[in-house]
Amino acid sequence: MPCFSDRLAAAVRRCGNPVLVGLDPRVDLLPEGMAPQADGADLVAKAGAVSVFCLGVVDVVAPLVAAVKPQAAFFEQLGPPGMVILADVIQYAQERGLLVILDAKRNDIGSTAAAYADGILGSQGQSAWGADATTVSPYLGDDSLEPFVRVATERDAGLFVLVKTSNPGGGLFQDLVADGQPVYRHVARQVEKLAEQTAGQCGYGAVGAVVGATYPEQLQELRAEMPHAWFLVPGFGAQGATARDVAGAFDQQGLGAIVNSSRGIIFAYQREEYAAAFGASRWQEAVEAATRAMIDQLRTDTPAARLVGG
Numbered sequence: 308m309p310c311f312s313d314r315l316a317a318a319v320r321r322c323g324n325p326v327l328v329g330l331d332p333r334v335d336l337l338p339e340g341m342a343p344q345a346d347g348a349d350l351v352a353k354a355g356a357v358s359v360f361c362l363g364v365v366d367v368v369a370p371l372v373a374a375v376k377p378q379a380a381f382f383e384q385l386g387p388p389g390m391v392i393l394a395d396v397i398q399y400a401q402e403r404g405l406l407v408i409l410d411a412k413r414n415d416i417g418s419t420a421a422a423y424a425d426g427i428l429g430s431q432g433q434s435a436w437g438a439d440a441t442t443v444s445p446y447l448g449d450d451s452l453e454p455f456v457r458v459a460t461e462r463d464a465g466l467f468v469l470v471k472t473s474n475p476g477g478g479l480f481q482d483l484v485a486d487g488q489p490v491y492r493h494v495a496r497q498v499e500k501l502a503e504q505t506a507g508q509c510g511y512g513a514v515g516a517v518v519g520a521t522y523p524e525q526l527q528e529l530r531a532e533m534p535h536a537w538f539l540v541p542g543f544g545a546q547g548a549t550a551r552d553v554a555g556a557f558d559q560q561g562l563g564a565i566v567n568s569s570r571g572i573i574f575a576y577q578r579e580e581y582a583a584a585f586g587a588s589r590w591q592e593a594v595e596a597a598t599r600a601m602i603d604q605l606r607t608d609t610p611a612a613r614l615v616g617g
Contacts, residue, residue, distance in 0.1 A: 308431070310513060311406075311439060311464050311507075311513055312465065312505075312506070312509055312537060313507040313508050314439070314463070315509075316507075316511065318374065319373045319562060319614065321373070322373050322614075323602075323614045323615045324372065324602040324611055325561070325562075325565045325605060325609075325611050326371070326373075326565070326568070326602055327373070327539065327568075328368045328375045328568065328598065329376045329377075329378060329410070329570075329573070330375055330377040330378065330381075330396065330569070330573065331378045331381050332381050332382075332573070333381060334356065334385075336570070336577070337356055338587040338588075338590040339587040340588075341359060343356060350385050350387075350389065354385045354388035354391070355392075357389070358395060360573075361396045362399055363590075364572075365396070365399055367594045367595050368405075368572075368598055369403035371595070371599065372598065372602075373565065374405055375405050375408070376410050376567055376569075377396055377397065377400075377407065377410065379410060382396075394436065397436060397438060398437060401430060401437070401439075406440070407430075407437075407440075408438065408439065408442070408465075408539070409427055409440070409441045410441070410442050411423075411427060411442060412469065413427065413442075413443055414446070414455075416447055416450060416451050421458070423455070424454045424457070424458035424459070425458060427441045429458070433464075434462070439464055439465060440459075440465030440467060440515075441467070442466075443466055443468055444468075445468050445469060445470075445497070449497060452466075452468065452497075456514060459505075459513045460505055464513070465513050465515060465537070466513060466515065467515045467537070467539040468514060468515070469494075470498060470517060470533075471518045471525050471526075471529060473519025473520060473521045473522070473548070477519070481494075491525070492529075495532045495533050496532065498514055498533055499532060499536055501514040502515065502533060502536040502537075503535040510535065511536065511537045511563065512536060512537075514536065515536045515537035516533055516539070517538075517540075519541055520540045520541065520542035520553045521542040523552040523554075523555060526538075526540070526555045527556075530556055530563070537563060537565070538565070539565055540553050540564050540567060543567060543571070543601070544571030544601070545568070545570050550609055551609075553605070553609060556609075557610040558610070559610060560613055560614075561610040561611040561614040566601075571597060571601075572598055572601065573594060575596065575597035576589070576590040581593040581597065
């Protein structure tokens with residue numbers, strides 16, 4: 308099996324766009340008639356509704372994009388039934404040809420980090436969860452990343468390390484200056500080192516970076532700092548970032564970044580521009596319309612335009 312970075316490059320080229328659809332299935336936002344109606348509905352009923360919804364989203368976006376990103380928290384809050392549904396969603400998405408990035412933001416040290424990596428990373432029966440990639444925190448240092456890097460390279464999987472996040476409070480620690488540079492630049496250098504060591508034929512490595520679209524200047528700065536790292540870019544749409552804001556994440560061929568949108572796509576039926584046309588009863592059509600609109604925006608305002616036809 309090709310390494311994760313080459314599989315991601317091939318999938319992005321095949322689709323002609325860098326859109327990543329986040330699966331953040333909030334029960335309270337599910338379309339009317341899908342969510343359990345009774346107050347205090349049990350976790351099994353809620354998980355069943357989430358399953359129908361997520362599989363329905365996958366059906367719509369599978370022909371359009373390269374990857375999906377289930378957010379583990381929204382499944383974990385449903386307890387054991389939610390965990391079963393998460394496994395089903397990962398498997399179903401891969402059967403439909405999508406790469407799956409499990410957004411779990413895990414990490415620890417020693418055998419605990421190794422257990423996280425072993426349980427999450429590796430599709431086609433190589434791990435319990437079967438994810439193609441996951442997100443990790445670098446806060447515990449290089450020895451906490453090593454088990455993830457080792458398992459990822461052994462199983463042709465990938466990692467996205469938190470470098471510069473999209474949330475307003477991220478700068479509290481990430482922007483602190485140490486040895487004359489902000490902490491996020493120190494993290495970026497380590498990510499680039501690991502990315503270069505694991506680079507595939509596409510030029511990008513198994514170790515990538517989470518870099519928020521809400522800080523476009525830093526995004527461009529970090530692209531130069533990490534030329535071998537895939538970027539997972541959150542913050543598009545609902546968090547306020549535009550296609551022009553993410554343009555600096557790409558290389559000249561339109562590769563190097565995947566741009567995430569979660570609620571802006573999966574709950575598009577609630578957005579003003581789609582509510583009248585589709586409403587809750589045609590929520591999947593709204594998902595498709597929002598996905599296509601994001602694809603068009605990225606093709607118009609970023610180097611992703613160069614993916615089309617080549």
